[in-house]
Amino acid sequence: MSTTAAPPKGGIWKQSRTFDPAVRLLFLNQLTINLGFYMLMPFLAAHLADGLGMAAWAVGLILGARNLSQQGMFLVGGALADRLGFKPLIVAGCALRTAGFGALAFAQSLPVLLAASLATGLAGALFNPAVRAFLAAEAGEARRVEAFALFNAYYQAGILLGPLVGVALTGVSFRLTCGVAAVLFAGLTLVQLRHLPVRGREADRAGGDGGRGQFRTVLAHRTFWLFSLAMTGSYVLSFQVYLALPLAAGGTGLTTALFVVSALVALAGQLRITAWCAARLPRERCLVLGLALMGAAFLLPAAFGRGVVGLLLCAAVLAVANAVLYPYEMDTVVALSRGRWVATHYGLYNTVCGIGITLGNLGTGVLLDVTGWSVVPWLALFAVGLLCAGALALLSRGGRLAAPPPEPPVPPNPPKSPEASEPDPGTA
Numbered sequence: 166m167s168t169t170a171a172p173p174k175g176g177i178w179k180q181s182r183t184f185d186p187a188v189r190l191l192f193l194n195q196l197t198i199n200l201g202f203y204m205l206m207p208f209l210a211a212h213l214a215d216g217l218g219m220a221a222w223a224v225g226l227i228l229g230a231r232n233l234s235q236q237g238m239f240l241v242g243g244a245l246a247d248r249l250g251f252k253p254l255i256v257a258g259c260a261l262r263t264a265g266f267g268a269l270a271f272a273q274s275l276p277v278l279l280a281a282s283l284a285t286g287l288a289g290a291l292f293n294p295a296v297r298a299f300l301a302a303e304a305g306e307a308r309r310v311e312a313f314a315l316f317n318a319y320y321q322a323g324i325l326l327g328p329l330v331g332v333a334l335t336g337v338s339f340r341l342t343c344g345v346a347a348v349l350f351a352g353l354t355l356v357q358l359r360h361l362p363v364r365g366r367e368a369d370r371a372g373g374d375g376g377r378g379q380f381r382t383v384l385a386h387r388t389f390w391l392f393s394l395a396m397t398g399s400y401v402l403s404f405q406v407y408l409a410l411p412l413a414a415g416g417t418g419l420t421t422a423l424f425v426v427s428a429l430v431a432l433a434g435q436l437r438i439t440a441w442c443a444a445r446l447p448r449e450r451c452l453v454l455g456l457a458l459m460g461a462a463f464l465l466p467a468a469f470g471r472g473v474v475g476l477l478l479c480a481a482v483l484a485v486a487n488a489v490l491y492p493y494e495m496d497t498v499v500a501l502s503r504g505r506w507v508a509t510h511y512g513l514y515n516t517v518c519g520i521g522i523t524l525g526n527l528g529t530g531v532l533l534d535v536t537g538w539s540v541v542p543w544l545a546l547f548a549v550g551l552l553c554a555g556a557l558a559l560l561s562r563g564g565r566l567a568a569p570p571p572e573p574p575v576p577p578n579p580p581k582s583p584e585a586s587e588p589d590p591g592t593a
Contacts, residue, residue: 199323204331234286236519243294243512258292270343298508325428398553401525449561455490460550467543
């Protein structure tokens with residue numbers, strides 16, 4: 166049996182209303198963030214290449230700069246959230262993305278487009294770790310898994326609705342799409358500035374430890390590093406909805422169907438799947454099951470080839486696997502952090518997984534180039550899922566994924582004594 170209580174029955178909206186206003190605002194936050202992002206970003210490359218006539222290398226540079234600025238700054242964003250509080254980073258990130266999307270509406274030169282793209286990426290690095298740490302703190306240990314299950318449902322709703330709105334707006338003009346996305350983020354910034362409570366400031370409880378203690382605590386956490394590396398496989402596999410599956414689909418119609426199926430499965434099944442897992446399995450087994458399912462999903466295109474059935478089934482199983490995995494994945498990050506420097510842990514976790522996505526995509530691309538559309542790339546992805554699930558099982562078997570006991574609080578002004586200058590051999 167799971168150590169967490171099973172979520173109460175009810176639809177997404179009904180269940181959301183059982184949380185306090187701050188948590189509901191964080192749900193709305195993520196829905197709006199994904200709606201604004203996905204109504205614009207899928208169409209940016211075509212705008213740059215066809216609308217502005219830019220070379221392919223310039224388009225790649227602009228898109229790569231956005232990804233690099235977000236992935237590379239996650240740790241910094243998380244660390245700042247723990248030191249300054251969650252609200253300032255969430256508000257600042259949404260305001261910065263407002264400016265970035267607004268600039269994309271009018272930018273035509275490479276330097277301005279690069280600056281706007283960097284701003285949109287940095288914005289994500291500022292608010293993503295802060296939002297997740299805020300949600301974990303507000304939901305509390307008893308309802309953390311349930312809160313992250315709902316969070317993922319709103320997340321997927323934004324992914325589903327964003328491109329549909331974007332298609333309609335971009336049909337008029339890409340500048341209109343940018344303007345509407347910027348207005349959405351501006352409105353979200355104002356709502357959060359007014360209604361989001363002040364939380365965080367882990368630095369207030371760190372005493373004289375300061376920033377040095379913050380990074381020492383996080384970077385020296387060996388189990389957290391092992392967990393992050395194992396979980397990187399889940400991000401490599403889930404990202405194939407953007408890489409291997411669309412390439413295999415070979416057309417916009419089937420590619421769109423892949424995204425729709427993935428989002429609909431998550432929306433319809435997330436709460437039921439989480440309730441089923443919570444009633445039957447401990448957190449560690451949910452993690453192993455989710456990663457094993459992700460790997461198994463790629464046996465379907467290996468068996469059915471590049472046909473519609475195999476690709477759609479693969480996308481659906483990946484969505485089910487992610488629904489199993491995500492709430493417990495986010496919960497484990499908090500548990501391993503012992504409730505200290507939670508946003509910094511999320512930032513490091515996102516950075517590690519982001520690097521893994523880049524390397525995984527490179528490896529997948531090489532396999533596709535070398536072997537074509539044989540079963541080899543699909544079997545390699547299946548192997549990644551099995552290996553990472555096995556790594557999590559080993560961590561779980563050793564009890565290393567269980568929540569460690571909380572650390573004693575650091576006194577705000579520790580007394581000084583002659584003995585205090587001597588190193589403690591037990592903490593070296």
